[in-house]
Amino acid sequence: xxxxxxxxxRAEALESILVEQGLLTHAQVxxxxxxxxxxxxxxxxxxxxxxxxxxxxxxxSLLRDAASAIEPFEFDGGQVDxxxxxxxxxxxxxxxxxxxxxxxxxxxxxxxPKWYKDAPYRSRVVREPRAVLQEFGVTLAPSxxxxxxxxxxxxxxxxxxxxxxxxxxxxxxALAERVSRDAMIGVAEL
Amino acid sequence: xxxxxGAGELDGALAPPMANGEVVFSEPWESRAFAMARQLxxxxxxxxxxxxxxxxxxxxxAPARPYFESFLTALEALLASRALVTTAALDDRADQLxxxxxxxxx
Numbered sequence: 001x002x003x004x005x006x007x008x009x010r011a012e013a014l015e016s017i018l019v020e021q022g023l024l025t026h027a028q029v030x031x032x033x034x035x036x037x038x039x040x041x042x043x044x045x046x047x048x049x050x051x052x053x054x055x056x057x058x059x060x061s062l063l064r065d066a067a068s069a070i071e072p073f074e075f076d077g078g079q080v081d082x083x084x085x086x087x088x089x090x091x092x093x094x095x096x097x098x099x100x101x102x103x104x105x106x107x108x109x110x111x112x113p114k115w116y117k118d119a120p121y122r123s124r125v126v127r128e129p130r131a132v133l134q135e136f137g138v139t140l141a142p143s144x145x146x147x148x149x150x151x152x153x154x155x156x157x158x159x160x161x162x163x164x165x166x167x168x169x170x171x172x173x174a175l176a177e178r179v180s181r182d183a184m185i186g187v188a189e190l
Numbered sequence: 191x192x193x194x195x196g197a198g199e200l201d202g203a204l205a206p207p208m209a210n211g212e213v214v215f216s217e218p219w220e221s222r223a224f225a226m227a228r229q230l231x232x233x234x235x236x237x238x239x240x241x242x243x244x245x246x247x248x249x250x251x252a253p254a255r256p257y258f259e260s261f262l263t264a265l266e267a268l269l270a271s272r273a274l275v276t277t278a279a280l281d282d283r284a285d286q287l288x289x290x291x292x293x294x295x296x
Contacts, residue, residue: 003255004217007219007262008219009287010262010266011220011223012219012287013280014226014266014269014280017275017280018226018274023274024226024229024230029222029226032225032232033224036225111215
């Protein structure tokens with residue numbers, strides 16, 4: 001038996017004992033995983049987006065040199081040394097992929113979703129981005145250009161979504177709540 | 191919030207694997223081990239600093255060992271030191287699971 005199989009068994013054994021002892025439940029473990037995957041990580045990116053929506057100077061510096069612009073946020077996790085933020089406009093919709101593996105600005109967006117790592121998305125979004133976006137529920141006007149950004153170990157991309165029309169007067173914090181992970185990858189609109 | 195990113199306040203040498211943006215968790219058990227450690231901490235059984243100290247010791251003891259195997263070893267050691275889950279009980283349960291009929295779907 002390999003060490004990895006051994007570790008897998010021990011993790012399963014540990015969880016079953018802890019559940020029996022009432023120290024945790026399987027559902028709690030599931031919930032922590034979901035929280036780390038879908039909320040805690042992406043919230044960092046959402047705060048950056050919200051700041052860019054309310055602060056034109058910050059937005060300008062973010063689009064110019066994102067890694068420096070986000071330094072004051074003091075995010076943990078690394079992997080944002082060479083971050084490029086690309087802005088969605090009425091003329092251009094941006095979408096991010098890593099065709100080679102699963103490069104991802106995870107200090108900003110948490111752990112990459114499963115589909116991001118899967119071959120179909122990685123290969124198809126480059127060839128037929130409009131069709132892939134359609135499957136995510138994003139229908140783009142024919143006049144709107146689609147720009148696909150291929151992440152790498154050198155450069156990671158994040159999309160700055162357009163601010164929704166109905167958000168006038170919201171605080172920066174409330175705005176951040178409106179920003180989804182998928183919008184920052186470019187497979188959703190807000 | 192800024193100190194609560196996905197790494198669970200583990201940075202530098204203690205950070206989970208993330209080179210080239212590769213998946214932090216390469217196997218489901220790794221994410222479950224991570225979530226167990228976080229959940230028991232949030233439930234107040236220990237502080238994250240307690241866990242961090244165990245993780246440092248586990249990594250130091252076997253620097254070449256894969257990260258999440260050290261992570262699990264650290265969690266086991268911490269729970270044993272608090273008399274919450276003994277090593278013997280864990281060994282027994284792991285043996286039972288290993289003895290399941292082949293093809294068991296789990």
